[in-house]
Amino acid sequence: MSDTKHLTIEQTKDIDENIAWAKINTDVLRSMQNPRKGYWVALAFSMCLFGVMIFAEVWQYNYGMGDALLNTSHMWDLYISTFVFWIGMSHSGTLLSAILHLVHADWRKPIYRFAEAMTTFSLMTAGLFPVIHLGRVWNFYWVMPYMSDRGIWPNFRSPLIWDAFAITAYLTSSVLFLYIGMIPDLAICRDNTTGWRKTLYTFLSLGWRGDDAQWRHFRFTYLMIACLLIPLAVSVHSIVAMDFAMAIMPGWHVTTFPPYFVAGALYSGCAAIMTLFVLLRYFFRFEEYMTMPIMDKVCKLTFVIAMVWTYLNLIEFASVWYGHDIPSKEVLMAKAFGPYSIFFWGMMVFGSVLPFTLLIRAVRHNMFAIFFVSIFLNVGMFLERWMIVTPTLSLGYHPQAFNVMWPGWVEWAMVGGSFGWFGMLFLMFVKIFPCVSMYEVKEMVYHRKRTTYADVDEMMELHSGVPGPEPKPQQTGGS
Amino acid sequence: MSGPAKKIVKKTKRVLGLFGDFDQAFEVIADIRHYKVPGITVDDITLKSPIEHPEIEDVLGERKCNIPKFTFAGGLFGFIFGFLFLASAQANFLAQPQGGKPVITVPSNIVLAYEMMIIFGVLATLTGFILGAKLMRKPKGLYDTAISLDQIGIVIEVSDEEFQPLKDTFKKHKVIEVLEESLT
Numbered sequence: 001m002s003d004t005k006h007l008t009i010e011q012t013k014d015i016d017e018n019i020a021w022a023k024i025n026t027d028v029l030r031s032m033q034n035p036r037k038g039y040w041v042a043l044a045f046s047m048c049l050f051g052v053m054i055f056a057e058v059w060q061y062n063y064g065m066g067d068a069l070l071n072t073s074h075m076w077d078l079y080i081s082t083f084v085f086w087i088g089m090s091h092s093g094t095l096l097s098a099i100l101h102l103v104h105a106d107w108r109k110p111i112y113r114f115a116e117a118m119t120t121f122s123l124m125t126a127g128l129f130p131v132i133h134l135g136r137v138w139n140f141y142w143v144m145p146y147m148s149d150r151g152i153w154p155n156f157r158s159p160l161i162w163d164a165f166a167i168t169a170y171l172t173s174s175v176l177f178l179y180i181g182m183i184p185d186l187a188i189c190r191d192n193t194t195g196w197r198k199t200l201y202t203f204l205s206l207g208w209r210g211d212d213a214q215w216r217h218f219r220f221t222y223l224m225i226a227c228l229l230i231p232l233a234v235s236v237h238s239i240v241a242m243d244f245a246m247a248i249m250p251g252w253h254v255t256t257f258p259p260y261f262v263a264g265a266l267y268s269g270c271a272a273i274m275t276l277f278v279l280l281r282y283f284f285r286f287e288e289y290m291t292m293p294i295m296d297k298v299c300k301l302t303f304v305i306a307m308v309w310t311y312l313n314l315i316e317f318a319s320v321w322y323g324h325d326i327p328s329k330e331v332l333m334a335k336a337f338g339p340y341s342i343f344f345w346g347m348m349v350f351g352s353v354l355p356f357t358l359l360i361r362a363v364r365h366n367m368f369a370i371f372f373v374s375i376f377l378n379v380g381m382f383l384e385r386w387m388i389v390t391p392t393l394s395l396g397y398h399p400q401a402f403n404v405m406w407p408g409w410v411e412w413a414m415v416g417g418s419f420g421w422f423g424m425l426f427l428m429f430v431k432i433f434p435c436v437s438m439y440e441v442k443e444m445v446y447h448r449k450r451t452t453y454a455d456v457d458e459m460m461e462l463h464s465g466v467p468g469p470e471p472k473p474q475q476t477g478g479s
Numbered sequence: 480m481s482g483p484a485k486k487i488v489k490k491t492k493r494v495l496g497l498f499g500d501f502d503q504a505f506e507v508i509a510d511i512r513h514y515k516v517p518g519i520t521v522d523d524i525t526l527k528s529p530i531e532h533p534e535i536e537d538v539l540g541e542r543k544c545n546i547p548k549f550t551f552a553g554g555l556f557g558f559i560f561g562f563l564f565l566a567s568a569q570a571n572f573l574a575q576p577q578g579g580k581p582v583i584t585v586p587s588n589i590v591l592a593y594e595m596m597i598i599f600g601v602l603a604t605l606t607g608f609i610l611g612a613k614l615m616r617k618p619k620g621l622y623d624t625a626i627s628l629d630q631i632g633i634v635i636e637v638s639d640e641e642f643q644p645l646k647d648t649f650k651k652h653k654v655i656e657v658l659e660e661s662l663t
Binding site: 020021022025151153156165166168169172176177180183184187188191206207208209210211212214215217219220221224225232239442443447 | 525527528529533535539542544546547550554565568571580584588590591593594595597600601602604605607611615616618622624626628629
């Protein structure tokens with residue numbers, strides 16, 4: 001009976017506060033050496049997908065953009081949709097690292113590192129698409145703000161150049177945020193590895209020795225960058241929304257687009273966190289750190305964001321409907337009943353109806369179910385981006401440009417390959433660097449144990465009328 | 480709190496005491512704070528730990544950290560530089576027809592200056608961190624890998640006559656290991 005009771009108590013905790021600090025180090029360091037076979041299968045699969053992308057790019061390079069089936073009205077079809085999708089995915093790291101850090105939600109600690117890595121690699125994936133879409137990939141630097149040899153600067157009034165600024169700033173900041181947050185863990189790796197790993201970690205840990213001055217500066221730095229990163233993340237996706245909203249195309253010229261895009265970004269990011277949570281927990285045997293109660297919280301957070309996204313979606317439809325702008329209304333009707341309607345309704349079902357399954361406790365506590373739900377949530381979010389771009393391009397103001405277009409194999413190969421590229425970078429990262437923050441999990445365990453002991457002492461005093469025992473040393477690790 | 484006047488003596492040794500938990504280390508610091516170890520004050524202490532203790536400032540006293548100033552300066556510079564950079568670039572458009580639009584467009588420049596403010600704020604914060612935390616320098620002083628695992632270290636530079644009382648205080652509070660190195 002006591003065993004059953006013990007198990008019930010364990011399952012309600014975000015983490016077992018009795019885990020020794022040394023064990024945290026050992027478990028995380030072991031994960032970097034010895035993952036399950038599934039890890040290698042996933043890495044091989046990602047590399048194959050990336051190979052398909054390279055093949056498609058070589059093909060497009062040789063035979064031109066026509067083979068991607070891009071044409072006059074559909075000048076940036078799946079490429080821009082996928083770009084927006086990956087930018088959106090990147091917001092999860094900011095949410096988990098920065099926003100939840102500021103509100104002291106300590107359950108984020110075992111999972112924020114991989115979410116931050118996801119941010120970085122999502123941005124690196126998104127950044128491929130403007131370059132791919134150029135066709136002439138060697139001219140990629142045209143997107144940057146530089147003065148050409150004719151003395152001409154880019155048009156600073158264009159949201160496309162705002163994109164270049166915002167994404168560069170976001171990528172730089174999120175890489176630094178990820179790196180700075182890893183420094184104490186890199187020092188742990190330095191102290192416990194040999195060979196090339198030791199050389200790498202020694203270089204990257206910058207001489208970290210855990211001094212009080214280092215910790216104090218570290219705390220302020222992390223806080224300051226978190227404060228800067230939140231408005232940056234909001235501005236990035238607002239600017240991506242302005243790529244559309246500042247055009248006069250029907251269906252795009254909508255004032256709610258920036259908040260709608262930000263909500264969609266957080267939503268798809270959360271769904272991706274769920275997917276990667278399940279995979280990493282399995283690959284690296286992280287059952288003790290990536291626990292069911294933490295997943296439960298991620299699911300609830302995803303549900304709330306899904307509802308915000310749904311609300312903003314409906315608001316957008318309502319403002320178009322009551323706005324009486326005929327072309328915009330026609331685009332809205334075409335989305336619902338035109339050639340792309342199956343994808344539109346797919347978006348609605350996966351994006352707005354499917355999240356209700358997260359209200360079911362049995363779903364939230366079943367990793368297999370969560371894996372599939374999270375995949376379909378992101379299918380819904382991909383369809384959302386596609387349905388923003390393509391129906392408008394197929395039904396603009398000019399009847400001569402009306403043109404239903406279906407992406408060809410080159411575009412689909414690029415889309416699939418982007419998942420391969422992201423998966424490859426992400427899986428390589430989690431093998432080389434600790435994907436669970438060791439020092440933050442130690443902090444979490446330490447604080448929770450202190451709170452638990454303090455509560456127990458207080459309860460003893462209350463019930464017996466006698467003071468509880470002197471607080472024990474709270475160190476969970478140590479000899 | 481004013482303590483006994485501190486004699487200036489030549490420090491000859493650097494000592495590292497390793498403790499099993501924060502409480503033991505904090506008891507040592509409390510003894511030093513109450514002048515139970517002659518010649519050593521709390522300002523001489525460097526605490527090394529695997530995590531940052533939440534009440535560290537109550538124990539060691541408030542110590543300087545200039546990171547927010549770096550962030551502010553970086554952000555301010557980024558905004559001003561960003562705006563001026565864009566404005567100077569736009570001034571090149573004087574030779575080109577503007578179609579009645581202003582040469583320097585404030586709304587769009589504010590968007591871009593905002594991004595520059597953030598990126599320079601982040602870079603300045605990083606600079607402040609590297610300088611303040613004394614990173615990227617040749618490691619100085621004693622260190623033990625147990626600190627990154629689960630032990631708490633107290634590092635103090637002492638003279639020959641201060642060494643033994645400090646060692647005794649360490650032992651009184653169940654030090655696990657004492658490491659020392661010569662400064663001469």
